[in-house]
Amino acid sequence: MAKKLLLIDGNSIAFKAFYALYQSLDRFTNSEGLHTSAIFGFNRMLDKVLATEQPDEVLVAFDAGKTTFRTEKYPDYKGGRSETPSELLEQMPYIKELIEDRGIKTYELANYEADDIIGTLAFQAEQNGDYSIVVITGDRDLTQLTSDQTTVQVSKKGVTELETYTTDYVKEKLGVRPDQIVEIKGLKGDNSDNYPGVTKVGDKTAQKLIQQFDSIAGIYEHIDEVSGKKLKENLINDRAKAELARELATINRHAPLTISLSDLTYQGPNTEKLIKFYEKMDFKSFLKQMANDGIADASQLTNIQYQVLTTDNIAELNQLGDEVNFQLELADDNYHTAAIVGFAIGTEGKWYASNNPKLLTNKVLITILESNVIKKNLFDSKKTMVALNRLGITLKGVDFDLLLVSYLLNTLNNSNDVAEVAADHGFDNIKTDIEVYGKGAKRFIPVDQPEFTEHLVHKVAAISSLHEKMFKDLDEHNQTELYWQMELPMAVVLAKMEIAGISVKANRLEEMGSKLTERLSEIEQQIYQQAGEEFNISSPKQLGKILFEKMRLPVLKKTKTGYSTAVDVLEKLAPDAPIVQNILDYRQVSKLLSTYISGLLKVINPKDGKIHTRYLQTLTQTGRLSSVDPNLQNIPIRSEEGKQIRSAFVPSDPQGYIFSSDYSQIELRVLASVSGDKNMQEAFAEGEDIHAATARRIFGLASNDEVTPELRRQAKAVNFGIVYGISDYGLAQNTGITRKQARQFIDRYFEEYPGVKKYTEEIVQFARDHGYVETLEKRRRYLPDINSKNFNKRSFAERTAMNTPIQGGAADIIKIAMINMDEALAGFKTKMLLQVHDELIFDVPVNELEEIKAIVPKVMDSAISLAVPLKVESHYGTTWYNAK
Template identity: 40%
Template sequence: MASKKLMIIDGNSLIHRAFYALPPLKTKEGIVTNAVYGFLNMYYKVVEEYRPTHIGIVFDKKGLTFRHKEYEDYKAGRAKMPDELSLQFPLLKEILGYMNVKKLEIEGFEADDIAGTMASLGEREGYEVVLVSGDRDYLQLVDENTCVVLTKKGISDTEVYNVEKVADEYELTPEQLIDLKGLMGDSSDNIPGVPGVGPKTGIKLLKEYGSVENLYSEIENMKKGSLKNKLELYRNQAYMSKMLARIVRNVPVETELDELKLSEPNLEELSEMYDKLEFRSLLEKIGGKSSAEEVMALAEKVEFKIISGKKELKGCLDSLKKGFYFKFAYEEVGGKKEILGISLVSDDKSYFYVDLVEGELDETSFFESFKPVAESKDIDKYGYDIKEEVISCLMHGVNLEGISYDAIIGMYLIDPSEGSYSAKGISREYLNEDILEIKDLVGTGKNKKSLKDIELEERAEFFVKEIKVISDTRSKIESTISEREMDELFYEVELPLATVLGDMQYRGFKVDIEELERLRVDLDGKLEKLVSEIYEMAEGEFNINSPKQLSEILFEKLGLTPGKKTKTGYSTNAEVLEKLKGEHEIVSKILDYRQLSKLKSTYIDGMESVVDSRTHKVHSNFNQTITSTGRISSTEPNLQNIPIRTEEGRKIRKLFTSKSPEYKLVDADYSQIELRVLAHISDDEKLKEAFFENTDIHSKTASEVFGVPLGSVTSELRGKAKAVNFGIVYGISDYGLSRDLNIPRKEAKEYIDNYFKNYPKVKEYMDSIVKSGKKKGYVETILNRRRYIPELSSRNFNIRGFGERIAMNTPIQGSAADIIKVAMIEVYRKLKEKNMKSRLILQVHDELIVEAHVDEVEDVKKLLSETMENAVKLGVPLKVDMEVGDNWYETK
């Protein structure tokens, strides 16, 4: 094996792959970084894996190459590089400079040519050569001393090609791949090749003739037919295509291999850049502040006391009479959370860890002592994701009161688009310090250990350090919230809401197991019938769930009109099938099959894994800090996404029932709350008038937009107006509306123009909120909830348009979320204050469900109506629709 190893990385290929593989990551300043971040992760991965002694990154130089001179249409038709990607190239090159990694680019040549030239130089000087790219053109460079590491899916999957691997996959030598491309062409580079010659034919020809030149020298002896005719007709094109496909290996490179020797980076500049771009994990790779050694050193500075006896626990709890920070240390065992300990910080900054594993304390004895402290409203509790503590307390008969702070909720309000708010992230953001994550303590995958296997001192140290971060950052987070005028939202809405959501999650929603089995049998029967009908129409059996097999049936066997083509064949997605419904009856059957299959797998089969076998309840996880708009989300199961557009979908709601014959479900649903919020925010008189007069808003809009008397509005016109109303709320374009209503784009534009003509202040609002969003960088709801929208400053038209739609919609959808949260808190509080048996068990967007005792149904209806309609005062009245039933289906 060569002692010297040269690695050449195709910079253009890897940065493109990273850009499209990762979501549009942005810094808080709005700098898009996904392509750079993905590239660097790939760089560190291959360098660590292959340990090169020399390394270089090749890039395309802007401008025409020698290939364009030979063939004017070379690479013609390629889409323009997105601004969000092109702006990241200089950023990457600056970072490579700090890394002391050589960049190679030469005018008139492509990155491939420079890579090929450097590979030849390396081979001649006895180097082992490793080429890294996502471009299969590089495979022609493979030989006994050079391999190609080809990036596959995403940014982490790679495959190594040597001579044997190329032969196994193509049945050709690497050199013959140039001939293959000469024959079959390459649409991505607009290399024409010979029309009609694909991979299969091309490989067959080269296995017989060896090369393009040999093929044409013997073409006279080839059997007559269409293939021979095409080859003869496009002879010159084949030669030219081979020339274009060949990677040049004698580019005038002035760089010596010694200049590519791997050297130490300029750590100070690189660390500053990674910090600026918020590449925390990359800081760890270069030994910055996030290294595990320094993390442990920081943890060692915390002095704390381990509590393992009842007497010690009493003394600890007695010191918490003013207020304290706390967090339970959980470990999931058999699908259930077990509390291993509790980390605590008193107001005087004393640190404790209550151990429930090795001493005389367990969960029962702990909660017996903790109950008076937990239920005292006079003792402030500060935490981190405190909803989990609410649930744990309820499970032990304890009502957690006095919640005054939650770090996760605070961070969520400050930056609702972050999506994850770890203690490690909070420490980095506000303390410029790092702490371990749980995976650093227990490991991952098959080597993952139980927390119980970690030494008590080390385990305690980890959880104390975590709660210390929450304690040390509270004042900074609260100050930011106060500066942004979100005090009311934080202290009076989001913090109390954590208790409400914890209570709802703890109580759960009863599932009718008999109905579940009935629906299963019903769906199985319908699916079986559909499969039989589809096979009959297709005149044979096939895998309906296979896009490839379905494509063959629809477009080859039945001759239906194909739509867009993918890498694996013609698309059979829902959009394509909807357009084909009129061509053959089988299409509607397939759509029905897909819909029922999804219902069964998601809501029938999937329900079994989340139903408590003892109580027959589901305890959905209500997420308070996930959505950017402020809406609550629901998972495991997602009770907010149960389909309602079809009768089969609506029947799923029959599964969810009241807990006993003594209870009913009362469902209260805000009527058109988002349109009412729009009327309030825009202050449009005509729109407000409809709500004050209690007129059907969709009929009124139809009357205004389509110019017909209110009494003459048909159901069809009302349906179109409804699409326009809700489309306006979501900032819909004429193109989007035309697709929704299946009408010409011009007609859709007329609808929207007429809408704005009749509701001019709505148009004024839409324009002003976008303008304000661009100026401030964010938009707000009626309770000052902010959402930052860096997309508004994008140079890319599509991304900027997306940002504008967010700006228009967020104040509306976010304000509706604010309103129902206020209502939830009040409903929960009043039910408790009145000592009623009824309890709030579910929230779905604009809808609240209370499990009401039969003796309290009328009182609950009144309470819901009064509370929800007066939750927040708007410029138009809030209205609630109410239904009562034994199950959720009956209430809708």
């Protein structure tokens, strides 16, 4: 029986693995800050290929360096390639360590490429006659090695989906024999490897010529038979290029190797070393595969048994017990409007799925879903609550929320796809929604096919399998209380807010839209008059020509495509050029019209006249909430025209009020508390204006009365900038002072607030030692680049380490306040509607106003005990606009 020889092109597979996971680069890092995406992908390839091929002998070949016999012949060979990313370079030694731990030999040879090593060993194995050879690569150049004994598999998608080239397949796909591939390359050259072929000869022409004349040599032997005057001329003129290109493309199958086939025996992995390697890389999923700790493998999941739920068997759900796993499937992400298309429910060994949403209103299911006694494990409890509410069902008894727990364990693990989140925790045996439904215009949910209900059951089985393990992880992270006391109750509060919505006067928005349209037209005509011609104001290219060529304004910055017309550039030019200020005004009014007037009008619910925003609880790295569809946290407040948009937001009762309460300088109060700085704490304790107090200290003034508005502005910039690790350059840019002055300000700041300086140093060191930082409530943020060799990445991670406990601490405080507020408002008709950063917005009936004026500040003030007092400012009015 023939032996199986497996030859792997190490460099090309490493590159493919790296770029396949490039979008998830930050998610693939270990606790020491090492990027691991290429290592992870390479290992997945090895898992699949070794299991499929079961080789007797294996080698992974690598390039020895950039200089080879090919560069001697053609110095610009591969010269056009960009530098290998440092994030990949740092992984290469570990890829080789992984290969060694898996019991596989690696080899490289000076002056030769990995292709030549593979080609030579494949040739030797073919000559031996007792081998079948499989080559794994990411480079189609190696398909020239295909023969009756040698199969070449080229990575097609990522590194685990491979396209298999046999001699017949080469002929079918490329239209030539394997040995003629180099002839094609000689004629057309190779942009990737940076060598030219014959002028104006591409794939089709090259293929046609080789099919007719068999080889480059054959072409020149019969040059007079080549049709096409220009083609023949190019072939004659570029003969030397064609012959050189062919030579460069040809794999050397007689390289002077110092190893032989007998050195490549595969005996399997060194388990002890491999476990240590996986632990060092934080490869939990691979460790779990080895440990076989009970998580279902792919074969078990593929054959999972379930029943399609109908009215005939729905009573069986009563036998599931006091804990069920539940998955509700919606047509799209906007669960306020998306149709419910199906659901799955069950426990281990008893799974049910349905594509009939009407069954959700069956008494059996309603009893289960609304029971506080029966625990529910699911994915995204808030989404499920809001969607079920549309059916009149109030979801209760949520125990495990996979999305929330995953987010707490690592804020980067926050995908909306069950499969992706499950994979982050070692359960990577189910398909993603994109794999089942497709994406974009091709997205289609096959609700009437078994594939759909099977997919739902796979999701709910993943939730069930991860439940116990992820709760243990929460315990290990000291985050169990954060989940039960904050994030899970927060989901309930947000669901109530989203369901309530906020009333919006469409006619008021339309009225503002008409005025803004007139205003936009006026500004447009002024710009045309000032420019002396009409042009597309929204076109950076046309605008650049007007400003910098016709009007000869100073060019402050250029881009790859021409002059920069970015806001920061225009703001610097505006004081000396009236047209520029008009352009800035034009952009602002245009955005108000498109984003806020038209955008808001589109999302007013016609049934209740309200806007129901969605709050993303798992988006930000700091724990802050984000509003989407539409974003009501981002309505402009700097311009009067922007502020006016808030006048369309009104109480549900025309006689009622919009009530607003926000925390004053909450981040600086958190900083004063966590840093323990006595001077800052004293300023807050005495009720001082913290920015004036800082100005007094920095500038050595006798009292706050001597602080001018300009000095206070500069001090404010230092106060807010310092905790974000602002540099002297950044402070100078923000305040308009010199860099030297900015450095003096920062130095003076740290002298006056030594506790803050100590805090910044200690928190960065903590991050270096542990790989993360956390808030007072134990919310963690992992910083994979904190020990990076790349200065920019490391510096950003250090700044993030400083500000995350502050921003995250402020986010925690307002969440606690919201949860407490929800309890305090029980029995009132007042509803909490919106959270906008450090501000809460309420809809208050007229007869409850006086009580709410007392309750809200009291609840917010007492949310958490800091070393300094919290301060809340409240306002109310008949619209959101005049509640300030």
